Amino acid sequence: MSIDPYAFCPCGSGKKVKWCCAPFLTQVNRAFELLQEGQHESAHKLFQELLQQHDNRAALWLYYAEFLTHSGQWEQADAALDQALQRDPKLGMAFYMRGQLRQQEGEIQGALMLYHKAAELIAPEAKDQLLNVYAKIADLSHQCRQFLATIYAVDRALQLRPDLPELHRYHEDLFGPNSRLPPTARQRHALRRTRRSIPESFITGRLSDARQGYEQLVQQTPDDPAAWFNLGLIYAWQGESLRAVEALYRSLDAEVDDRLAEQTGTLVEVLLTALGMESVANYLYHFCSMTIRDFQRLLQLFEEKYRLGAIAQMQFHEEEGVLRGFFMEEIPTLAMSEHTPVYRIRARFMIIPPELHLISLDQNQAQSLAQELYEQSQMALEPPRVWTRTPDPRELPLLYGTLVRPGYESDPEVQRRRLQYVADYFEGTWLHQPLKSLEGNSPLDAMGSPRLRKRLFGAVRFMEECYRAVRGLPDQPSEETKAEAEQHYYDFQRLRHKLGLEYTNVATPEPEAEAAQAAVPAAVSSQQASTGEIAGHSTSRATPASVPPRDISAMNIAELAALDRQVMSVDEIEQAMRAALRLEARELAVAFARAGVDKPFDPSKPDRYPLFAAAITGALVQGNYSEALDLIQRGEQYDSEHNRGARAIDYALKRANVYVRMKDVDHAVEAFERLIAQYPQEGKLYTTAAEEMLRLKSADKARYFADRGLRLAHQSQNRDLEEHCRELLAAAEKAR
16 A cells, blocks of 8 residues: 555654655554454564564554554553654654554553553644544543543534534533533533733743643642642643642632632532542442342342332343342331331442442442342352442432332322422431532531632532432523423422522623633634633632522521511421421520411411421430420320321320330330320331330330231331341340
């Protein structure tokens, strides 16, 4: 095959063949032809002759390494690349080929580092070679969830070959709206205007030069948030997520604009989901892996759990040979006999013989479920092995994910309860959850630190973006869709308001950082540049979004404490009590509860058990048992007169619980006996009574109640109740 002497040389030098590899390239091509024809020895001999003639030519050693890889001689190929780089340490294609070898060995991070190095060294004129390099970077970066590096690599590839429709499809598949990635993870980001420009000598179009320029600039102007942001962004484009996060934290520390702090903080949260960031990540997937000893016995256990409703969406994927599904549990209701159609997800599972993998964002759920299955499998599983990795942002909604029993999906009450479960997670659990990006503080505690408050903007925004993206909601809802969205989706403005997290410092608009952006290859399309979009947002400094009307359930602690309980209705007091409980303001919640139980009868709110229950708990915390018993008696009387006794069983359980707290075994037994006499078919009463007797170290009474529950389980063929009672009997026997 003839060679065009005026084509760019395949070694990546950017020179034409005539002035680069012409002395030996025809012979190199002949060697590869011999290899394809099966004449390996002749091809190898030809290369040896060429190397003797042109030993000092780095590119020839590069071609020889490629020949060895085609021959399956990986170690010899690596040695040949050593020879090439000794002769030319800046031979970009040698780094590219070595990256391929590392990728072949499964060293993904090492391969990425080499590909990035190759992209910096290969001449811009060598478009075909650079296209291959950026394709590798995009593919591996996406596997490692280095989203910014992926976008940058795809953009560079598009600049090289804008005529390739497959590149545009690839970008759309990875980062289009249907990708369900949060906007910050799939949008292009641009450099910001700095107080001082980097020297022109660093404005070469190469990331490595721009990086060096900003590394010097942050030393000269350490209080410039834009300089640190730009350095962090370049680190992220190069796939160095940890360094990027550290630089962006410095940017946040110096930032005075809350809106820019929110953008920077959200970018940090995206970077924390990359593989390899487990030590600093806010959220982790906890894996419990167990080797399967007896597959048939394990399958029987899973089928039984599926029949009992503990497993949902169990499906076998024949092509992959994988069994997948979810372990779930009911979200309890206040009425003990009511079965809810809404379930929370305990863990995902995958069976890939010979392994069972349990996967959960909740470490306790994963480990407790693994131990439960290990014990119930009767030696069908080996003990669990625990490990972690960062989750894909699209998987974070599993933190508050729910499943619904078939046929209930469109039930308005079910939709309301699912939405309430999301609200309870964010306004209860998440508010108090320590986050590493907040230096181990909870969001609520972080509000007390001006420095951490700036990081908190991004933590909230990131969770909002994940929530909206997975549900297919637009990045910015229109006014027409807001009203409908408020009925069906959680409004994160409620969370911001509970935290008191609102924009207070917003700088005046600045023009786009044209000089800064010129320091690196264009990463923003012409359309974006013309519309002034930077970092996925408009460059104009928008005023803070207007806050919707503040209902009681969305108030923060200070606002709740300022409410006048005397003029509030019973329903408003209950809302305030629940809001205080979600904020862990327990004393305030009890104060609302006590005010609520003293209110005159309100026909619109006949059920006051939640208020009485909170007031009773408050009395128990103070050790005031007589007040607790008095409240129970008042509650029973009120419930009988105004609520048709619907809560009788709940008040009776409360009374028994008070006697347990008092360590009064006789009165506790008497209370449980009366309760069981009224509701003999309620299995949970027997197990609750047995558990409380064990707490009181009364093994005989525990055995008595567990035995009665076991008889009921046999009569009703309730396997779950039977198993629970047998466990209690074993515990009672052990305690004797």
